[in-house]
Amino acid sequence: MRRQVLWFFSVLCLSSVLGQVSYSIPEEMAKGSLVGNIAQDLGLDVKRLQARRARIHTGDSTEYIQLNKEKGLLVVKERIDREALCGQTTPCALHFQIALESPIEIFPVTVEITDINDNAPVFQKDEKNIEISESAVIGSKFMLEKAIDLDIGRNGLQSYTLKPNDNFILKLHGQSDGVKKVEMILQKPLDREKKEFASLLLTAVDGGEPQKSGTMQIHITVLDANDNAPVFTQTIYKASVKENALKGTIITKVSASDADKGSNGEVSYVIGNGVIGSLDLFHITEDGQLILNGPIDFEKARNYEIDIEAVDRGGLSDSSKVSIDVGDINDNSPVINMISSSNSVGEDSRSHTVVAVMSVNDPDSEENGKVRCVINKNIPFALTATSSNLYSIVTDSDLDRETASEHNITVSCSDEECPPSPAASLSPYRSLT
Structure with a gap:
């Protein structure tokens, strides 16, 4: 060159x-x-x-x-x-x-x-609809959307709250990229005959002064019978792709299994919102193949951390992460x-x-x-x-x-x-x- x-x-x-x-x-x-x-x-x-x-x-x-x-x-x-x-x-x-x-x-x-604290935490969606079986056991987990805060350090995203929390509690898991995974854990059984619908407010707050926040509404519909959640074969998948890879290149394949039978055991895959713009660069197929969907540039980003969710028909879910290293070419x-x-x-x-x-x-x-x-x-x-x-x-x-x-x-x-x-x-x- x-x-x-x-x-x-x-x-x-x-x-x-x-x-x-x-x-x-x-x-x-x-x-x-x-x-x-x-x-x-x-x-x-x-x-x-x-x-x-x-x-x-x-x-x-x-x-x-x-x-x-x-x-x-x-x-x-x-x-x-x-x-x-x-x-x-x-x-x-x-x-x-x-x-x-x-x-x-x-x-x-x-x-x-x-x-400076010039950005508030933001959810990419204003609301999320979740269907949960009334037979879901105590401890069942449901993945929630993560908020994005462009600020760093103390000015960045610090914590979440969920209200009302009569049936659920929040649990946060630290990840390698520093972003916390958000799970909603069932702590009290659901009874469809008593309450078929529920509306919760998820709030993300930062640590700046003054403190800023963002919210998302969670709508829950109580269904019948789904006893097992999907389980990924790996908690993290590692992959690599050259920066000159063509659109449509298969990067890796993820897999989750569900012990339930019939429609309750059918698993679908979606990409989470862990990285702004990741939905434009990648997409995932019904059988779990992660596909390159747009141009990538090593000089702009050397690594992508992609959150993948596996969701069954009853609304139970599990999450995994795909860590993608971008290979440099002499361009x-x-x-x-x-x-x-x-x-x-x-x-x-x-x-x-x-x-x-x-x-x-x-x-x-x-x-x-x-x-x-x-x-x-x-x-x-x-x-x-x-x-x-x-x-x-x-x-x-x-x-x-x-x-x-x-x-x-x-x-x-x-x-x-x-x-x-x-x-x-x-x-x-x-x-x-």
Whole structure:
């Protein structure tokens, strides 16, 4: 996978210094809100910051933070929604560089975005209908919908309540993905002749201040005779699928059995609501085959945790989980971004004078994302890696303007899947006396 970029420069005496500056701000701050005093934190006065043409470099990312050169401050440029930016990933941070010239200096900056309680728990459905046999035994369990809260930590979903709870109690089970499985447990026998219908209110609450909640109505119809609930053969199924798998690919098959006979022993399968959007990406057949239903992207999600329910005709149910690992393919090319470059350099410049700085990134993982960069030979310049994804072009030997006043420089970057090819060229290069 390859990318090509062309630019022009000449040589002056430059240097490159790398330092790390970090800030932390809450999400949803108003535009213009202060992030930090970058001039002070870099040890520069405002006039020097302006004279050295300070600027922010974000690569291909959206620029949420801007530099106020008049005051030497970093301020919020665009509204930052932590959930839209990072989802459930934590910590959530913006990464960019402050670039200075004369001499060139690059300062990596990290701004951590902390969560606020701006989302309430939400059920995907307003109500759920359950049919339960009056012969259901004490301890029979019925799977309930899980609420989704986009916030994390204490601001995320914390607990559930069920009212009235004359016949049922709630039981929560922690799962590997941190989400609690919600079961309604029968604690008092049902009598269809006394009460054929019941309506319960399931409430999900978070731990924020102020506390937020969401509700779902549960309608219960009491039926006759169903003594056994379905039972999955496994509590968790593990599967994998490549990110370029076609729609219709069978990912795995789940299976549950029910000891009842006839219609009460017939089991159907449904996908729960554990992951937003999972119903668009996957579907399950009547015989338990989990099918890929839409495009998946390793760079967006490396794993999916899918809740599967097995329900019999009497309303009894069991649940299992399918953990799907998404396999990466080499579907991304290295991306080259020029951070800073000079227009000229003196022929008396010292060795290792920096003339350009660039960043190179490949969103693929492991071997697919390893990038190798080289520079063309027989020129008085060298390519050096200043960090995992930053490269500098520096003078490597004496410059002689009378011998060569211009140089063409080609930087070639490629990932591990193919040999290096031209990815960046500097031409012409001019030496100054």
